[in-house]
Amino acid sequence: MGTAASTNADTSSHGSEDHAGGQLYVSLKMENYRLKGELVPHVYGSAPLVGSWDSSKAVRLSMERESTFMWELSFVVPPNHETLDFKFLLKPKHGNVPCVVEEGPNRQLIGGTLQGDQDSAMFKLSGDEILEYKVFIKADRVSPFDLAASWRAYQENFQRSTVRGIPDVSIASATEAANEIGSQASLELDIEHYVVPAPSSANSGPVYAANMTETPRSLARTGVFSRNDSSLGSSHSQKDLGASVDRPGGMEVIAPETAKLSLGSGLVESKSVGTFSNMQKQEGHRGLFVDRGVGSPRLMKSSSSSAFAVDVKLGSEAKNSMPAAAGAVAAGAVADQMLGPKEDRHLAIVLVGLPARGKTFTAAKLTRYLRWLGHDTKHFNVGKVIDSLFFISLLLFSCYYSRVRDIAVNSVCSIEGSSMELTRILNYDTYLTLIDMMQTADFFSGDNPEGIEARNEVAALAMEDMISWMQEGGQVGIFDATNSTRKRRNMLMKMAEGECKIIFLETLCNDRNIIERNIRLKVQQSADYAEEYDARWPDFEAGYHDFKVRLENYEKVYEPVEEGSYIKMIDMVSGNGGQIQVNNISGYLPGRIVFFLVNTHLTPRPILLTRHGESRYNVRGRIGGDSAISDSGELYAKKLANFVERRLKNEKAASIWTSTLQRTILTAGPIGGFPKIQWRALDEINSGVCDGMTYEEIKKNMPEEYESRKKDKLRYRYPRGESYLDVIQRLEPVIIELERQRAPVVVISHQAVLRALYAYFADRPLKEIPHIEMPLHTIIEIQMGVTGVQEKRYKLM
Ligand SMILES: Nc1ncnc2c1ncn2[C@@H]1O[C@H](COP(=O)(O)OP(=O)(O)O)[C@@H](O)[C@H]1O
Ligand SMILES: O=P(O)(O)OC[C@H]1O[C@@](CO)(OP(=O)(O)O)[C@@H](O)[C@@H]1O
Incomplete structure (x- = not known):
């Protein structure tokens, strides 16, 4: 990558790189599956940047936890210190001494090339115990522009970035969450301690x-x-x-050319039970219903705004419209309209x-x-x-x-x-x-x-x-x-x-x-x-x-x-x-x-709804994707496991449902003792071509899509993706199964999906669904029973 990259033990390019321009960008990683106490890997070495061999200064270069077992640090070597001697050392998280310095000779990086092939670091602990880390060292020469872009991305997302392919820019301090992970005290066991009030519109009291x-x-x-x-x-x-005025009208109606479509008048009632369409009155002219949501699946030139104009009219002005539904409901409605009395x-x-x-x-x-x-x-x-x-x-x-x-x-x-x-x-x-x-x-x-x-x-x-x-x-x-x-x-x-x-x-x-x-x-x-x-x-x-x-x-x-x-x-x-x-x-x-x-039945049982632990994409403000969870997400996973094990300790038949995306599966990971079921229907709303983008990026690069969604988030369908109405349709079997289950269920899913599920239990109107607050690291407990539905919330972090 970049102008002239060098890799481990790649001496062939040595010498030429000094003149290649750019700066030396070093990424160090250490991996160990057998974590030891609260020792945090650090780096110290010859250059002032890495503490001039003063271990007390190495605190500035503590490595950051990239995942549970991997630590990472990256930094830029100034041009006048392109020969760098360094070593890894382990420091206790709290206090500076005693540090444990790795065994063996100093490591040496000259002009971006690592000398020797030490791909592990050995530490001798007290009692002659040896702790071994696998080591990955990468040095690249990058242009100042790439560095600046990477840094900007980091500043925006508070997460390492790989802008233009450069590895990462990171900070030299362990995150708060990582600090918390080791702390047993933070895994508070009194679950009542975490109760928070439900939003005022929710049914938190008994419902008659x-x-x-x-x-x-x-x-x-x-x-x-x-x-x-x-x-x-x-x-x-x-x-x-x-x-109810919640009749947004979920369908775009395309009528044959000859049949004049009159919106807002000439309503034809559907023959299906409870369905109506804004079709022309003339007998024999059957309209064609296209369940498109709002927004356009076309990528080259979006017509979502015009589709929206039609739909808004249907939603706000027309009294009799198709049900605000998609998929099977709409198909059933159309079929019944054609056939029923x-x-x-x-x-x-x-x-x-x-x-x-x-x-x-x-x-x-x-x-x-x-x-x-x-x-x-x-x-x-x-x-x-x-x-x-x-x-x-x-x-x-x-x-x-x-x-x-x-x-x-x-x-x-x-x-x-x-x-x-x-x-x-x-x-x-x-x-x-x-x-x-x-x-x-x-x-x-x-x-x-x-x-x-x-x-x-x-x-x-x-x-x-x-x-x-x-x-x-x-x-x-x-x-x-x-x-x-x-x-x-x-x-x-x-x-x-x-x-x-x-x-x-x-x-x-x-x-x-x-x-x-x-x-x-x-x-x-x-x-x-x-x-x-x-x-x-x-x-x-x-x-x-x-x-x-x-x-x-x-x-x-x-x-x-x-x-x-x-x-x-x-x-x-x-x-x-x-x-x-x-x-x-x-x-x-x-x-x-x-x-x-x-x-349906009345057996009392709780249903626990929660989003996955914070994902890496959440940290960066990116939507969709299938990223792993962040440190803070991992901490939540542990707390959730603790909570579930206590809350459902006498519930032998309880089960844990996740989506098929790894952020929910990882969040369920630490929960023991209950069967786990992956449901594709619980996957997050499919954001189609916008998957992986930030909202800012969508606004900048696809302003029409951004505006269409803002105006009608319920029915807006991402190009090649889904709308909230689509999500509701695919969740219907989940609702039926939740109604049918007699044992408690923990549903670990995603923001949009949980909004839709929660709206069902809390009886919230369709139009509110996309705007329901669904915070991370919070459990919504829905208690089903003879008096109806009650809600309780726990905020674990
Ligand atoms: N299918 C059912 N058979 C018997 N009891 C039921 C049934 N469904 C609900 N219940 C219980 O009956 C209680 C009283 O119900 P309610 O709907 O007020 O009765 P009704 O309207 O028939 O007078 C409810 O709180 C619920 O616990
Ligand atoms: O409908 P909006 O408000 O965009 O919320 C849905 C979005 O929530 C996110 C987070 O922004 O869910 P998730 O936490 O499951 O990743 C996105 O992936 C998803 O597109």
Whole structure:
């Protein structure tokens, strides 16, 4: 390399090099697999640069740890000292003495050529113990420009550089991390010591599924649900208060020339369940869907910016767009669109089951899964409606119904405010009696015609609400109520005619203990909820009694589903020995739903998510690649092993999952006692032609790509690489397997992949995924269990 390089024992070029220009660049490496205590290799020698044979000055030339067993030092020899005598010595990490100098004669480097062939260094330790290192010495003549470039790269990345092929420029001090490696004290064993708060938006507390659902618009507009409904706040528009606005629209639509493509208008609904496309209206002109993400796979001249312009329009302006999905989901959607009947464009999953059978829990989980896959899905919880004093009051007094409802619809006041509006119309005593009545189980009795009527009214209103939401572009509505009589279900089927396909999802449980546990859990959650907000059961005992009576009332009239398309989940809590029965189910999405439900269960277990230890590319700010881990990454690997062994010490069936890239495999290396599984699906987002570049380099050399990604990171696909949506698609089997596993799993993966996995558990909208904070050297523990998902974080370094 360079102008005139010399290698070990290459004497032929000696002499000519002095005149060859440039400077002598020396790289020394020592390797030993049998590390001894805390001895750090150093160099000292004849030139002032290497301490003028003063071992105390050799501290400036301590070698740096390149990997666990390799030490490295490189330096530039000034032109007037091109004859260099030197030796290696070992110094204890803490304190200067005693040093151990290598045995044998001095090593000599003349004009870049090493004299002799000593390729090992022997050190005599106390008690005549001999320690031998393998030695690699390389000297090259490099131009000042190359040196400067190498130095600059080093300064930028804080890591040795090989710019223009020169070896490395390094600093003469061991890194902090290397110092830490030997220190047992740093491997703190008290795992609670490392707990850090989860980000505020995460579900770190127990999650009550019923409270996570959205409020029907007819209520939302009144302001009755003014408390926990984040759905009513920033993430939802005024017009469509209940529906998620996270409909980025994931596909570019290419229509034949003749068929005029009109974006934002002429929406054609897909025949697949829950899919829509911005295609032309004309019958017979079928568009061609190209799942391109944003960005262009073309290398010569990128058209990503124009593709982006189209996609942005789809995402922000068009109401009805393809699901924000790629791959199989999109393919299934397109296929169903071509083949399915008209009403199959929308799917209603109608829950059926007695109280405390896990309906709301299952509905919330299914909503989370479908949204994560990119389907516009919404959970309509009729029970939540019934829980509103105000709304029940409206319905029970049907004579006042329409008048009061008008007031409610136009009202924007809070619960208290709305109640006051009511009392202005109703006599105050009547209002209080009404509230008393709906607070008892009588309201749910099969012998109480007023109660039945009121509940049917609420269900019909919620169904109406769901259908209007679908007409505006919603794809999958999850209709959550007991729906326990055939009459009620017939009413719903009638309402759905020509609007959407209905699948009943019945949850059955024959285990009295589980039902008892569920009741207690529900009453407790409702009581907790009542502390902050007005609700039915502020007192546990009263609530428990009321719930039991209410349950008996339902049991008397309950009619299991035997009609239409249905999925029955029977005793599926443990995931062991339960049953799923399906009837008349077809299509891509219904198939996926069945598959998902077959694999879910409630066995409590933790899932630990972590990125690999810091990689060499992370240090340099380079993306992708398959680099090894840095010193600090190695330290994390040790700490992680320690943590996992303690955290999962009684979990014999736990397993460790890594990607196929060495930074995750190396991070898992020190963990003992558990099987390790490599998953290709867990590999980092494929950055295609940008692999190995820094973000700065991409910005400089491929500004269009850089800008496209910045504008729409979720859908941007690296040329010849992947988008976040692609990553989500390939992670679906991982999610299913995580749901299915009953033992703990440690997932050691990468930034983008973990963002996507975490978003599933934390129920974060698709558009947030690429921006979720996913720090290095931190473990996110997801606790799965009967109350849903909880999160805890540990920062080990
Ligand atoms: N398939 C199921 N069978 C029985 N219990 C379940 C099932 N799925 C979840 N659960 C449990 O039931 C509890 C109460 O569930 P919830 O969804 O509130 O009941 P429901 O909506 O039927 O009244 C949940 O916290 C969960 O622990
Ligand atoms: O989507 P962005 O924010 O670029 O994050 C993904 C990037 O994270 C990195 C680190 O920058 O992951 P990793 O730590 O697994 O190497 C890159 O390899 C990867 O391209």
